[in-house]
Amino acid sequence: MKIAQLVVLDNPAGAVQCLYMLFSRLVEYFGKIEATSLRNEKTSILAELFVEAEPSEIDKMVYLSLGGLRPAFDRLEFNLAEKMILRAIRQAQGKITTEQIEEKYQSIGDLGQLVVELIEQSPNIQNQSVSEVYEALEKIASESGGGSQERKVSGLAKLVGQVGGKSAKYIVRIVAGKLRLGFSDRTVIDSLSYMVSGNKDHSEALENAFQNRPDVGVLAKVVKEKGIEYAIENTTVSLGTPIVPALAQRLKTAKEMIEKMGRVYCEAKYDGTRVQIHYSATPKLNNKSENHPQEGLFDIEPESKFWVRTFTRNLDESSEMFPELQEIQSQIKAKEVILDSEAVGYDPKTGKLVPFQLTITRKRKHGIAEMSSVVPLCFFVFDIMYLDGKSLISLPLRERRKILSEVIVEHGTSVLRVDQFIETDDPQVLRDFHAQQLAQGLEGALIKQVEGKYMPGRTGFNWVKFKEAEDSRAKLSDTVDVVIMGYYLGKGKRSGFGLGAFLVGVKDENKGERQILTLAKVGTGITDAMFGELRERLEKIKISTRNSEYNVPKILEPDVWVEPKIVVEVAADEITQSPTHTTGYALRFPRLVKIRDDKSVEQTTTLDEIVTMIGI
16 A cells, blocks of 8 residues: 655645655665565565655665665765764753763664664654655755764754654664665666566666666666656766776686687786776866756866766766876867776886886875876776767777777877777787786786677676786686675784784675675785775774675684675685585685775676686
């Protein structure tokens, strides 16, 4: 039965009836989702929620259910520490002291449960709609300038007092970044298919649409307003909104590559950071998000003649990190483009490329101008996905490469450099090219089908990486990207760091629900400085109980659990079968290569890939 609130609004044309869902009703659904660990059941519950939702509010429900207010590329953060949230709860409760609330929180360990126990019987509970609560949260997050922290606390205290403990439980978790309902954009997409057809028949097509424009809130709104077929056919690439980047599969031998891919382009694989560049020759002052015009992402001075936005591999907006791109107008012969590139640092004295560890120092919030002179970047552009209002992703690579060579102009001080390549269908030519890249200190080669489309995500054998992590003697010739699940307290020298080793895992989605299965304990390949940095970062994401997605045997349980947020690249001698790890496999002599801040959990190695690598 549909639960909705009828509202009558006065306007010059007469009364207009509007339906909306109460936030307390949304909270009922959150409770059902939280109560199950089964992905299929979560999908079904979300589908029921979406059936009830009105088109005007479904996008807000999607963002809130994912624990935020916006899609990944347009994040609006609350930036309220736990102590400030506790202060807001104390203000809303009105009777408890600071010491009492901190003691109670230490006992409970969950801000959501804390607020339930303290404010459940509030006499001032109001039946607010989803949109009203969303707008209140948006106002809290948008506060800035002098006194903004106090205004955020006061706003949160007011909202918590208005909605009562059951609803406030989820509100404070959202503000703290710890909603943890245990699903992702992919589950929302499946739920939209279930909403329409009762099954996943539309999921693949919706996933393709999402990869072109990765805003699952907007996708849900279009499906609700105009139907699923319209959403599938009309969701396309949009300037200013990132495209899910194309990723490479694994094949080891050149012979296999040619057999599976036919005629290919071979490109160098740089050890840099992926950057998607959106450029417009038309100035857009105080640039706003198309879907959220009230929030400026960044400002451009009135005298600017163009604008540039950039996005990382995991869709984070990163424009302010790359001041070099304010110099690219003279290199682009077009009004609007979206380019795919790899940014690599170089030594300004010698001109030589620098290792990833130096390049990644540019990914910081402070001192960007100073670092840009110490580690300047060049952007090796290898693809073009959009040109002057038209998506190019369905064109074959051969045509996209031709267009790219016509659009980008290089000169002596070029910030943008069109990546060089060779074309072949000869395995020996491919081997020689790969060896040349390794000899030059690069990671190897990227092999791409000449006639392949730009395919967002890791799909088929359109792109394949030909890479050796360390040397040809290693039985495991590639690295794996894994997520840190928890860590073990150190002994001896490492006891000073509070970190001796950490537990890592990979994704498995083969049983209808995503699990993260254990693959290795890593304690080598780490410098003292990196130990200290990791310990500090892990401290910020530690949790009191195991994440519901983790499948960890008792013998491997870490001393401290953490949220699945930090991705690391790990090398090993080989992959062996293991009766202990829940993947059924283990890395032999695993060692940390680097922290991958440019990758999300969604982009980590999967169990299926591990199985494939064993057969390589």
